[in-house]
Amino acid sequence: MRLLLPLLFTLSAPAALQAQALDFGAPAVQTATQSEQGASLRIATGRWQAGSVPGEERAGLVDQTAWRIDTDQSTLDLAQRLRAQLLAEGWREVFACDTDECGGFDFRYALPLIMEPDMHVDLGDFRYIALRKGDAMLSLTISRARMAAFVQLTRVSGALMADAPAMAVPDTTASQVDRAQPAAPPLAPQPVGQLGARLENAGSVVLDGVNFASGKAELQGATPVVLTQLADYLKARPDARIALVGHTDASGGLAGNIALSKARAQAVRKALIAQGISADRIEAEGVGYLAPRVSNLSPEGRTQNRRVEVMLTSTQIGAAP
Numbered sequence: 001m002r003l004l005l006p007l008l009f010t011l012s013a014p015a016a017l018q019a020q021a022l023d024f025g026a027p028a029v030q031t032a033t034q035s036e037q038g039a040s041l042r043i044a045t046g047r048w049q050a051g052s053v054p055g056e057e058r059a060g061l062v063d064q065t066a067w068r069i070d071t072d073q074s075t076l077d078l079a080q081r082l083r084a085q086l087l088a089e090g091w092r093e094v095f096a097c098d099t100d101e102c103g104g105f106d107f108r109y110a111l112p113l114i115m116e117p118d119m120h121v122d123l124g125d126f127r128y129i130a131l132r133k134g135d136a137m138l139s140l141t142i143s144r145a146r147m148a149a150f151v152q153l154t155r156v157s158g159a160l161m162a163d164a165p166a167m168a169v170p171d172t173t174a175s176q177v178d179r180a181q182p183a184a185p186p187l188a189p190q191p192v193g194q195l196g197a198r199l200e201n202a203g204s205v206v207l208d209g210v211n212f213a214s215g216k217a218e219l220q221g222a223t224p225v226v227l228t229q230l231a232d233y234l235k236a237r238p239d240a241r242i243a244l245v246g247h248t249d250a251s252g253g254l255a256g257n258i259a260l261s262k263a264r265a266q267a268v269r270k271a272l273i274a275q276g277i278s279a280d281r282i283e284a285e286g287v288g289y290l291a292p293r294v295s296n297l298s299p300e301g302r303t304q305n306r307r308v309e310v311m312l313t314s315t316q317i318g319a320a321p
Helices: 075-088 104-108 176-180 193-202 225-236 254-274 299-305
Strands: 007-009 020-022 028-044 055-069 092-098 126-133 136-144 149-157 204-206 242-246 282-286 308-312
Touching: 028 126, 028 136, 028 149, 075 092, 075 126, 075 136, 075 149, 193 204, 193 225, 193 308, 225 254, 242 254, 254 282, 254 308
Parallel strands: 242 282
Antiparallel strands: 007 020, 028 055, 055 149, 092 126, 126 136, 136 149, 204 308, 242 308
16 A cells, blocks of 8 residues: 555554654555564664674664655665654754675675565665764665665664673774774684584575464474574574575465464564574564475475475575684
8 A cells, every 4th residue: 555645654652752754755555564572683783894794783662664655866865854854853863874885795695674675675776874963863765766766764773782892983093992802702603403514515505494384374292492592503604694585385375375474484483583693683484385495286295385394595604714
């Protein structure tokens, strides 16, 4: 359904948090939204350099929403429009950059973005803005396709995590503290186990032992051993990011199966978060019955097709020992 302007974006947050109105200057359609209480997420506060992106990790309510805007406005025009609105609401800019200044491809893939096609990012034309207000941080990622623009708003409302280093607002001159403190030595690579080795070698692995009843998204039984192995791998590779892809058998219609398969991937994501993995390192999507593992012509085949796969989405990670 097409939304009329101004577009009202209401976060599913406590009453103390006010709704945020965004006027895109053109008709917009919300393509995706997700909200999670008690999660953590890192907001980038600097450009990609030396193999990483600086940021602040906060824990609390995490909201992510994406829109497609029918407009010929440039990414600069949209960024200036939205930035002005947020500053007027009391947000303070922490960091802003565009494409090459951000760090290009590497910076984009360090961001916790909603997947295509709901959020499209042209690697040759995108802009990023991070802002802070009180204990909340917010980021905007803005890009274009040929006929439309795309915007994702990511907000985390909660305290700075005690074990995450606070990142100062970037400055052109290093502070006395920056110059006085030597860089921390890199962490020694940790063993990744058999699952991790398979994932790094093949790029994706079926999570055998993660089982679902027909038409259901709840994990059956206790936490499968393979999820503990995956959590251990992610702890050993703190710069690794993954996408979980849910699948169904061919019973029922495509739309319902895509929704069910995404719910299965999200169930696995929650299980990993419960084991201490940061939410912003894990994407969860579903493809329904479009990628069967085996034939759906037997009950055994349909059981195998009800699964979740993990894909390694990092383009750079520490070398295996």
